[in-house]
Amino acid sequence: MQEQDRIIEISQTFPKTVSRRKLLGGMLTTAVAITQSANGQTIQKGLNDEDPTKVTGTLPAEVGTRSPFVKSVKKPSDISSRSPLQDFYGFITPSDLHFERHHGGVPLINPQKHELIIHGLVEKPLKFSLADLKRFPSVSRIAFLECSGNFRTGKETMTPQEIAGLTSQSEWTGVKLSTLFREVGVKPQAKWFLAEGGDSAVMTRSIPVAKGWEDAIIAYGQNGEPVRPEQGFPFRLFLPGWEGNTSVKWLRRIELSDEPFMTREETSKYTEAIKDGKIRMFSFDIDARSIITFPSYPQSIEKGWIEIKGLAWSGRGKVLKVEVSTNAGKTWQVANIQEPVLDKAHVRFRYLWKWNGEETEIMSRITDETGYTQPTFQQLVEARGSEMGGYHLNPITAWQIKKDGRVLLKPENLRS
Amino acid sequence: MQEQDRIIEISQTFPKTVSRRKLLGGMLTTAVAITQSANGQTIQKGLNDEDPTKVTGTLPAEVGTRSPFVKSVKKPSDISSRSPLQDFYGFITPSDLHFERHHGGVPLINPQKHELIIHGLVEKPLKFSLADLKRFPSVSRIAFLECSGNFRTGKETMTPQEIAGLTSQSEWTGVKLSTLFREVGVKPQAKWFLAEGGDSAVMTRSIPVAKGWEDAIIAYGQNGEPVRPEQGFPFRLFLPGWEGNTSVKWLRRIELSDEPFMTREETSKYTEAIKDGKIRMFSFDIDARSIITFPSYPQSIEKGWIEIKGLAWSGRGKVLKVEVSTNAGKTWQVANIQEPVLDKAHVRFRYLWKWNGEETEIMSRITDETGYTQPTFQQLVEARGSEMGGYHLNPITAWQIKKDGRVLLKPENLRS
Numbered sequence: 001m002q003e004q005d006r007i008i009e010i011s012q013t014f015p016k017t018v019s020r021r022k023l024l025g026g027m028l029t030t031a032v033a034i035t036q037s038a039n040g041q042t043i044q045k046g047l048n049d050e051d052p053t054k055v056t057g058t059l060p061a062e063v064g065t066r067s068p069f070v071k072s073v074k075k076p077s078d079i080s081s082r083s084p085l086q087d088f089y090g091f092i093t094p095s096d097l098h099f100e101r102h103h104g105g106v107p108l109i110n111p112q113k114h115e116l117i118i119h120g121l122v123e124k125p126l127k128f129s130l131a132d133l134k135r136f137p138s139v140s141r142i143a144f145l146e147c148s149g150n151f152r153t154g155k156e157t158m159t160p161q162e163i164a165g166l167t168s169q170s171e172w173t174g175v176k177l178s179t180l181f182r183e184v185g186v187k188p189q190a191k192w193f194l195a196e197g198g199d200s201a202v203m204t205r206s207i208p209v210a211k212g213w214e215d216a217i218i219a220y221g222q223n224g225e226p227v228r229p230e231q232g233f234p235f236r237l238f239l240p241g242w243e244g245n246t247s248v249k250w251l252r253r254i255e256l257s258d259e260p261f262m263t264r265e266e267t268s269k270y271t272e273a274i275k276d277g278k279i280r281m282f283s284f285d286i287d288a289r290s291i292i293t294f295p296s297y298p299q300s301i302e303k304g305w306i307e308i309k310g311l312a313w314s315g316r317g318k319v320l321k322v323e324v325s326t327n328a329g330k331t332w333q334v335a336n337i338q339e340p341v342l343d344k345a346h347v348r349f350r351y352l353w354k355w356n357g358e359e360t361e362i363m364s365r366i367t368d369e370t371g372y373t374q375p376t377f378q379q380l381v382e383a384r385g386s387e388m389g390g391y392h393l394n395p396i397t398a399w400q401i402k403k404d405g406r407v408l409l410k411p412e413n414l415r416s
Numbered sequence: 417m418q419e420q421d422r423i424i425e426i427s428q429t430f431p432k433t434v435s436r437r438k439l440l441g442g443m444l445t446t447a448v449a450i451t452q453s454a455n456g457q458t459i460q461k462g463l464n465d466e467d468p469t470k471v472t473g474t475l476p477a478e479v480g481t482r483s484p485f486v487k488s489v490k491k492p493s494d495i496s497s498r499s500p501l502q503d504f505y506g507f508i509t510p511s512d513l514h515f516e517r518h519h520g521g522v523p524l525i526n527p528q529k530h531e532l533i534i535h536g537l538v539e540k541p542l543k544f545s546l547a548d549l550k551r552f553p554s555v556s557r558i559a560f561l562e563c564s565g566n567f568r569t570g571k572e573t574m575t576p577q578e579i580a581g582l583t584s585q586s587e588w589t590g591v592k593l594s595t596l597f598r599e600v601g602v603k604p605q606a607k608w609f610l611a612e613g614g615d616s617a618v619m620t621r622s623i624p625v626a627k628g629w630e631d632a633i634i635a636y637g638q639n640g641e642p643v644r645p646e647q648g649f650p651f652r653l654f655l656p657g658w659e660g661n662t663s664v665k666w667l668r669r670i671e672l673s674d675e676p677f678m679t680r681e682e683t684s685k686y687t688e689a690i691k692d693g694k695i696r697m698f699s700f701d702i703d704a705r706s707i708i709t710f711p712s713y714p715q716s717i718e719k720g721w722i723e724i725k726g727l728a729w730s731g732r733g734k735v736l737k738v739e740v741s742t743n744a745g746k747t748w749q750v751a752n753i754q755e756p757v758l759d760k761a762h763v764r765f766r767y768l769w770k771w772n773g774e775e776t777e778i779m780s781r782i783t784d785e786t787g788y789t790q791p792t793f794q795q796l797v798e799a800r801g802s803e804m805g806g807y808h809l810n811p812i813t814a815w816q817i818k819k820d821g822r823v824l825l826k827p828e829n830l831r832s
Contacts, residue, residue: 050529052666056616057521060492060646064512067649069527070642076476089589089637090556092508096480097641105473111485113466137723140506140754140764173505200472221505223639225513226486230476233483250468307553338556340756348556 082165093168104201111234120256123185136175148243151393156408169346173221190256198252206260241315241344272389286315288368289394300405314368322349328361363398377412498581509584520617527650536672539601552591564659567809572824585762589637606672614668622676657731657760691801702731705810706782716821730784738765744777779814793828
């Protein structure tokens with residue numbers, strides 16, 4: 001009865017609608033919401049977080065929402081936004097927190113008016129609407145997508161999101177490109193194809209036809225729902241394990257050819273300087289990489305048992321093993337890997353560690369099924385030269401553990 | 417230049433903010449949005465869906481949103497909302513479209529104030545905050561959750577959502593209950609535990625301790641993000657393969673005992689009448705089930721090749737095979753199943769069928785790894801008697817294909 005009285009009192013004192021900002025701003029103990037029930041009856045509810053058992057909760061919704069206590073965002077710039085890797089559980093990235101990297105913003109596309117044309121060295125050029133694509137046999141696969149420019153360093157106060165937030169993982173659904181290749185009759189002399197997006201940058205990349213036959217997908221589904229606008233709605237190319245920009249979003253044209261098209265994005269960009277004045281072009285594969293996401297900056301830890309957690313992945317196949325060092329790389333122990341371990345997919349690794357309160361460094365490294373082991377930054381510099389470019393940098397990330405439990409990035413000196 | 421002029425003209429004619437409803441209502445060809453860029457500069461954009469390559473798209477966002485062209489909702493009642501199975505791809509359910517079934521609404525819970533107490537037949541009763549739970553070793557698994565009351569029939573114009581929308585699938589992350597059992601020292605004489613929720617219904621169920629040791633999880637993560645409020649934020653019990661109500665949401669108390677507690681929800685509800693005046697209590701396992709989600713009502717099909725698609729699952733283990741009949745059950749063919757096939761998880765099945773334009777019925781049936789095959793409704797009636805209750809009904813769902821391509825449910829006569 002007393003509780004009941006209090007709720008009525010609250011409803012007379014507070015405004016009837018409370019914004020999320022206000023809720024978060026400290027009014028959480030008392031708030032009132034009016035909800036319309038399915039049968040039209042109005043139900044008054046006190047949203048009292050002190051004892052939720054004393055107040056009827058809100059009704060089921062058409063579309064769910066996050067708790068107002070959950071704050072996890074992508075911190076966008078004008079051209080990209082980074083997944084908050086340190087906030088994630090498991091290996092699926094929530095679709096609305098998938099990283100973004102655009103060359104001309106996110107277009108608003110009416111799926112009724114969007115088509116994919118396939119032409120060039122084919123027997124029979126064809127146009128496909130979204131409805132057409134959905135009539136073909138479909139496939140689903142859980143795989144990561146990573147931008148080849150996914151590396152930042154330089155200061156101690158950097159989060160996993162800032163260092164490596166340009167990678168995300170979804171369950172992608174669509175039609176195999178090989179199915180469409182058979183439909184249009186790709187000619188034997190076709191060795192490359194151009195993939196062109198319908199955004200304002202008209203993003204273009206040349207892709208070897210072999211990848212199209214192997215495992216390319218025209219994806220229209222992402223984590224159970226239609227691909228998000230930021231991810232290429234109504235459909236995108238998806239090239240498992242390859243650098244993100246080749247998985248052209250808002251795909252509208254595929255042209256088959258006997259040679260690469262040498263587009264702006266593959267000549268002026270997405271080409272890396274290496275040793276002796278040479279460059280690497282068409283460096284498609286994402287190399288093996290891992291990062292510890294807990295503990296990481298700005299978290300801090302206490303003495304005792306800690307589950308070190310992180311993500312590991314390779315564009316060249318499955319993760320074979322992940323090792324963790326808790327003594328600055330002197331010795332390494334094998335971490336647990338969460339099943340299922342899928343091809344060209346993020347895996348979640350975990351390693352139980354008892355911290356004794358001493359200063360140290362912790363780090364992880366992956367070995368993929370090709371036998372390749374993630375290098376140190378120094379090894380990358382040695383292999384590629386100090387003039388190396390900013391793409392395909394997959395070094396071991398080390399975290400410093402301070403005596404007081406603070407966790408700080410051990411930054412790399414980019415131009416030593 | 418002409419395009420540019422048109423955009424400027426549009427920006428002067430139309431209101432500056434356009435609601436989603438208006439966008440959907442037919443103004444789609446022309447709209448204008450003002451977007452604040454990351455550096456504070458205001459950028460004016462014409463969202464022109466006629467040629468998105470002519471207009472700079474919107475900037476990356478903190479949190480993504482669906483396309484305004486995508487409309488997929490749960491159609492809630494006062495106590496539940498159903499997943500739109502017919503709209504899904506793959507096997508992950510978008511978190512905000514996960515079905516809901518509440519006994520006292522969705523509570524607003526401050527995770528800082530919420531605790532789980534474990535007591536009763538234990539050596540050392542303990543309280544755990546969310547932060548405490550996250551310090552323990554964690555696990556992730558992709559598994560379905562289904563309400564035991566997940567069956568509706570009775571008319572031809574029913575969608576998969578209406579028939580069987582009380583099942584959804586997520587990647588769940590949390591701590592094994594067995595880990596906490598060891599921490600509190602569960603006594604050998606403990607055979608059952610009470611799971612109690614912190615909602616206004618104070619939902620309670622009795623669970624055999626064996627399930628707690630086997631594979632129960634206290635889940636705080638769902639599809640990479642914190643468990644949603646509708647799914648038990650900040651954490652819930654998750655019992656893989658068992659009827660949904662036993663996976664108590666907003667979990668706040670576990671009491672170990674030598675016998676079941678005979679709570680209201682397990683005596684007056686979630687107990688089924690069967691033959692000869694008998695009832696089934698503690699009928700935890702979800703039996704094997706499948707449903708074709710395409711083609712289904714209200715879709716219609718055209719003559720020619722059609723990929724029949726659907727979902728299949730079993731609470732007793734893995735899916736062994738899914739069969740499809742396209743001639744009203746006379747003959748059955750094995751469907752393709754999308755890898756990975758996981759324990760107690762939805763799988764996506766697909767079967768390529770050439771429709772000749774004649775009237776027929778299509779249906780699917782699953783056999784799980786225990787050898788159990790999904791029954792017809794008639795077989796369920798024969799096994800349980802015509803007085804059978806409304807829980808754990810997993811019959812084969814048949815769709816009628818009409819000559820004009822319309823697809824209609826073949827409804828079951830519930831009380832024949």
